[in-house]
Amino acid sequence: MKLALKVDVDTYRGTLEGVPRLVDVLRRNRAGATFLFSLGPDHTGRAIKRAFRPGFMKKVSRTSVVAHYGLKTLMYGTLLPGPDIGKRCADMLRGVHDDGFETGIHCWDHVKWQDNVEHADAAWTGEQMQLAADRYAEVFGTPAKVHGAAGWQMNAQAMRLTQRLGFSHASDTRGTHPFMPVQNGEIVLCPQLPTTLPTLDELIGIDGTTEDNVHEKLLALTARPPAHGSHVYTLHAELEGMKLLPVFERLLTAWREQGYELVALRDLAATLDLPSLPRHEVLRGEIPGRSGTLMLQGPEFLA
Incomplete structure (x- = not known):
């Protein structure tokens, strides 16, 4: 059984502080992982617009955003200029690869x-x-050979570009098992390795789940062998790489x-028989x- 670890790195602080801690823990535990980097400016502060989205403030109150991200990060792009992560942290990013x-x-x-990507046009998405x-x-x-979209947010053009930009595999969706994506009847020849398990911030604060027992919720989901032989777990440099590192x-x-076996996405992708990989619609939900x-991984496409 394989469990692929996918590390989403959203912010400048997460890159500087969370990534090195995760690298250290993973090396000590002889675990593989895939680090997916935000490579341009950190504009985390502009997420304040989400306050008007249904359910967003409830999630913020459950997961202590200030505690995890830090006040300075929450001002980037508004009261403070957003640091360019790829420029400032290039050596560190290369170090992760070298490790x-x-x-x-x-x-x-x-x-x-x-x-913005949900309603963006092809030109904006491509840029x-x-x-x-x-x-x-x-x-x-x-x-790059692997892509994993921020917030599992994509559109039809973005799905096409996973193939056209030459990615060998991607993890832009939530689902149950690897598949070849179909968007609006169009088959995209870049296999998706969807996240199969909930994230910590989706569990904490629900049904009595706390930072102290959240691991038990996840372990209950992985106790039995997965029906399709593998899991993908998405963690965040800003959460598991910092305050939730003990978890x-x-x-x-x-x-x-x-x-x-704790592996990177590429190790899971290497086991796939692409010609026989099931094709599934990609839906929003x-x-x-x-x-x-x-x-989300939708129903199997049989046409």
């Missing part, structure tokens, strides 16, 4: 992508993805005890514990 971890693209501007692809190639000296360490130990809609 043997898979690296890839999360986005260019996290807030801009997450809040944002190209900015991230160009910066990745500038930092690492080679094109993550408990998960790593327990997942090994449950019999899982809701996930418990998360505000708004995101991209």
Whole structure:
């Protein structure tokens, strides 16, 4: 059984502080992982616009956003200029790759992508993805092979670009097992490795779940072998890499005890037989514990 660890790095602080801590913990636990980086400006403060989204303020109150992200981060892009993550942290990003971890693209501007891509046109979408692809190639000296969208937010053009930009695999969706995505009847030849497990911020504060027992909720979901042989767990440099690092360490130990091999997305992708991979529609829908809609693995496409 494989459990792939996907690390979303959203912010400048998460890159500087959370990523090195996660690298250390993963190396000590002999675990693989995929780090997906935000490569442009950190404009986290502009997420204040989400206050008007149904359910957003309730989620904020559950997960202590200030405690996890820090007050300074919450002012980037408004009261403070947003630092350019890819420029300021290039050496650190390369160091993650040099330590043997898979690296890839999360986005260019996290807030801009997450809040606008659903209704964006092809030109805007292409520009944002190209900015991230160009910066990745500038930092690492080679094109990115994996993409994992900020907030699991995509549109039809973004799905097409996962193929056209040459990604060998992507993790832009939530679902149950690897699949070849179909958007509006169009097959995109870039396999999706969807996140199969809930994130910590989706669980904490629901049904008596706290930071002290949230790992138990996740371990109950992984106790039995997954029907399709693998799981993908998405963690965040700003959460598991900082205040919730002890929770993550408990998960790593327990997942090994449950019999899982902890791997990067590329290790999971390497096991796929692409010609026989099922094709599934990609649909927009809701996930418990998360505000708004995101991209979900839909029904199998049989046409």
